[in-house]
Amino acid sequence: MLKGNNITVRYGEHTVVDDLSFTIEEGQWLMLVGPNGAGKSTLIEAISQGVPYSGAFQLDGKDLRRYKPNQMARKIGVLSQNNSVGYGYTVDEVVGLGRYAYTTGFLSSADAEGGEQVQRALEATGLTELRHASVLTLSGGELQRTFLAQVFAQNPQLLILDEPANHLDLVYQQHIFSLIAQWLKTPGRAVLSVVHDLSLARRYGTHAVLMHQGRCAAQGEIAAVLTKENLHKVYHMDVYAWMQEMLQQWR
């Protein structure tokens, strides 16, 4: 589905992503893991064409640079890390904008499936009751669900998530990840997400790319990547022992 070939991103003299290659196929949930500053969010920015990069991303065999913004938005949906809205739009209006790519054209607004997709996205995220509420009145979790509903309404093949459970309490973390897992069950879809919590990555991911200082330290199936040795190389600590110590407190 999506192939990244020799991707390099530089901010001036500083190389943030360094010659990284990866592949994600249909049905996979690829977790981008690694310590802070490893280049995970920058890689996502590059995929969404938000920063200049060298190398190429191939989406269904075609260079991503050759996609028009609306064509790309029909294939790839991105949920950012920090979403905030300055004006009092309703949940409905924010989610409805997810259909923008299907209605482009000056003054055009026809989108036959739009209403149904928005309705389904609101139902999936449990926002039907709040659809006419102003986003300024929502909690952090509700706002994150609103933007997730917007991406669902966008109906992409590939869902890219940058720390989707950031700032959310445990209930919402579990809720959001379950929603995404449910979304992935439909054939023809894939998920790529940046996750800091290795337990969440292990629980929901099928594959992983472990990043360190902009480079790929390991990649493949999740269990093969998140090994004690690989994690020690990247985090410079015994992650397994730390996790077990944390769990011991609850026993």
Added chain:
Amino acid sequence: MKKRTETFSLGIYLLFVAALTSSMLLCICLGSVSIALSDTVTALHNSLWGLEIPAGIAKSIILNVRLPRVLNVALVGAALSLCGAAMQGLLRNPLADGSTLGVSSGASLGAVLALALGITLPGTTHGGVMLMAMLFAFLALVAILGLAYGLDRSLSTNSIILIGVIFSMFASSLINLIISFAGERIKSITFWTMGSLSGTHFGHSLILGVAVLVLGGVILGYSRELNAFAIGEENARHIGVNVRRVKLIILVAVSALIGICVSISGTIGFVGLVVPHMTRMLTGPNHKRLLPASLFAGAIFLLLADLVARTLLRPVELSIGVVTSLVGAAAFVAIFWRTRKAG
């Protein structure tokens, strides 16, 4: 949690038209000489259908003085307010307006130069000022966007605001420098910089009308994109908006419209800032409603401000910019106070 529809119904538009028409009629009737509503309506009706206007009706005041002025005031008010609403959405900043870009300062610089140097166009009264204002508005736009692009290829909002503010300050200091060497022309320059639509004619109405129709039409056509920008530029890119192209088109349309308005009316402050702000409280932030409502509200607001400017200290006429700034500043403080109190 009341449901709001995306666009206004025909009934609401008719209400807007009725409110605007009433305001225009009121402004034609009132002034240093008061004219009966029936006389005004008869004069306008007969003139429109080519009929003879009965003797005793102040035909010249209605048709040659007040009507063009009222038309120009309404068009400038509509344009400034529309541009302000668009800029507040595009830059995701409720304190932005058409002047945030620095284009109106550029236009002012051109006009002040024309007034100070006595640049005129043969056969016109203010042709030189208008031409120089439009030329400098365009040059300012090219300079600001060129600098913003050179600094950051993605034309980021922060770069545009920063360069716009710096350019405005630079243009203001140049204007002050010109004023200090302007000699006896200082009065006309000062009056122009405070904004006025007295002495404007149907030629101006034609230019403003076409500008509002074409450039305003472009801005209205990008309502959905403005909603996306108002929610967040990054989000706009993710849902498929061609961010750089749309931003460039809206900035050019706003700048051209502001440049044309400033070249005709001088600098009129606060309309683009306060009117969209107040309108948003009634319509909500969706640009499909906010833009058309701001257009009508701006026209009505400026008509009433012009009426106050003409009648408050009769026979002395105040500058319209002074009235809008006074009313606008007071309204802005009230809005700010209410918003902060509401938490």
